[in-house]
Amino acid sequence: MSLILSRLVTPLIASVSLVLPTSSLAADRMAGTTPVAVTEVVSGLDEPWAIAFLPEGGVLISEIDGRLLHVQNGAVTVVKGTPEVWESGQGGLLDIMIPRDFSESREVFLSYSKPMRGGAGTALGVGRLEDDRLVDFQDLFVMAEGSRKGQHFGSRIVEATDGTIYLTVGERGEREAAQDKSRANGSVLRINRDGTIPADNPFLGDDVLPALWSYGHRNPQGAALDGQGQLWVNEHGPQGGDEINLVAKGANYGWPLTSYGENYGGGRFAPQTLDGTEPPAHQWTPSIAPSGYAIYEGDLFPELKGKHLIGSLKFDYISVMDPASWQEEQWSWPETGRVRDIALAPDGAIWFLSVGEGAAYRIAPRD
Numbered sequence: 001m002s003l004i005l006s007r008l009v010t011p012l013i014a015s016v017s018l019v020l021p022t023s024s025l026a027a028d029r030m031a032g033t034t035p036v037a038v039t040e041v042v043s044g045l046d047e048p049w050a051i052a053f054l055p056e057g058g059v060l061i062s063e064i065d066g067r068l069l070h071v072q073n074g075a076v077t078v079v080k081g082t083p084e085v086w087e088s089g090q091g092g093l094l095d096i097m098i099p100r101d102f103s104e105s106r107e108v109f110l111s112y113s114k115p116m117r118g119g120a121g122t123a124l125g126v127g128r129l130e131d132d133r134l135v136d137f138q139d140l141f142v143m144a145e146g147s148r149k150g151q152h153f154g155s156r157i158v159e160a161t162d163g164t165i166y167l168t169v170g171e172r173g174e175r176e177a178a179q180d181k182s183r184a185n186g187s188v189l190r191i192n193r194d195g196t197i198p199a200d201n202p203f204l205g206d207d208v209l210p211a212l213w214s215y216g217h218r219n220p221q222g223a224a225l226d227g228q229g230q231l232w233v234n235e236h237g238p239q240g241g242d243e244i245n246l247v248a249k250g251a252n253y254g255w256p257l258t259s260y261g262e263n264y265g266g267g268r269f270a271p272q273t274l275d276g277t278e279p280p281a282h283q284w285t286p287s288i289a290p291s292g293y294a295i296y297e298g299d300l301f302p303e304l305k306g307k308h309l310i311g312s313l314k315f316d317y318i319s320v321m322d323p324a325s326w327q328e329e330q331w332s333w334p335e336t337g338r339v340r341d342i343a344l345a346p347d348g349a350i351w352f353l354s355v356g357e358g359a360a361y362r363i364a365p366r367d
Contacts, residue, residue, distance in 0.1 A: 016044040016069065016076045028366060029333050032303060032320070035366040038335050041351075042071055042360040048353040050292075051343045051360060052096040054129075055103050061353070061360060062110070064092030070132050081127060081134035086113040086120035089150015097157035097165070099193070107193075108134060111155040111167060118146030122153045122169045122184070126193075140195035141167060141211060143184050149173040156223035156293070158231060164190050164198050166213065166231055166247075168220035175256035178216050181208045186255055188214045188223075188233065188247055202250030216253040216277060217245075222293030222310060226323075232281075234293055234310055237261035240285035241269075244308070244326075251278045260285055282326040289313035292341035298348030300365060311339025311352060318342065318352065335361050 058072025121143025178186025241261025337356020
């Protein structure tokens with residue numbers, strides 16, 4: 001990758017720097033039976049949230065305070081033209097999605113907490129990246145109701161194999177809203193690239209949100225496609241009961257009717273499974289606070305093919321899981337402090353963002 005250089009930052013952002021990947025900076029670690037180098041590539045980040053790769057070799061990194069950083073050819077610059085964000089609690093500038101046709105369209109999709117009457121809501125927008133500026137940025141989806149609660153924005157963006165877009169939305173701390181099909185709270189949405197509604201969405205009747213794809217989610221902060229094009233999400237439970245869900249069209253994932261976790265203040269949710277709802281493919285109790293999600297399909301790590309990689313914000317590790325058994329291997333190193341995002345580079349390397357370290361790291365076989 002061209003951005004792993006020794007030059008430091010542009011005058012635009014003096015606190016962030018690129019790091020020269022020498023042996024003193026690339027510590028030896030084990031990923032299963034594979035010796036790996038974990039290399040710090042970008043340091044000095046302030047609450048990084050998402051990382052996405054550009055076809056020309058650079059990366060974009062979002063910070064929750066609203067900055068979008070473009071890292072390429074030995075420079076870190078702040079992209080102009082990003083939307084105003086409501087930075088409070090978990091709200092701010094959140095996910096980034098680079099579509100497959102970026103080389104032609106130059107489009108960059110962003111999710112963020114949008115200021116609105118009543119507080120803020122999850123929003124999805126798109127602009128064209130030209131000379132480190134987002135041109136003609138416009139919203140494609142905005143929650144209808146704002147809230148001053150600072151939690152549960154969801155906000156992961158995934159491009160489906162058919163070119164439509166999935167957006168995860170947290171229930172914003174309003175539990176019952178996750179069962180209300182007229183609202184976006186606690187859902188996975190599906191829209192076309194221009195913001196219109198796909199004709200085959202499951203809920204197109206009166207008093208139902210037409211963008212709705214699935215509902216009954218709590219706070220889905222990780223999302224990824226597998227090799228068959230299926231959408232998986234991970235989501236935060238209450239006290240325990242963090243979940244991995246294989247998302248099906250029109251399905252109800254149960255929140256707050258059912259959960260493996262415990263209610264804040266005491267008391268279990270009962271029953272743990274309920275007719276008409278989908279049980280999780282996997283659940284963690286105690287909670288690990290799952291966030292970034294990637295399903296490995298690269299070539300650098302043949303033994304990881306098809307495995308799920310999920311960051312833990314609470315226990316500071318990367319969870320590596322085989323969906324055939326959901327047995328968990330934990331990559332826990334000094335670098336994995338509050339792993340917020342995981343992304344697969346075009347060369348097959350694994351990158352992750354550490355909130356605890358304020359840095360972006362690259363994992364590759366030691367050789």
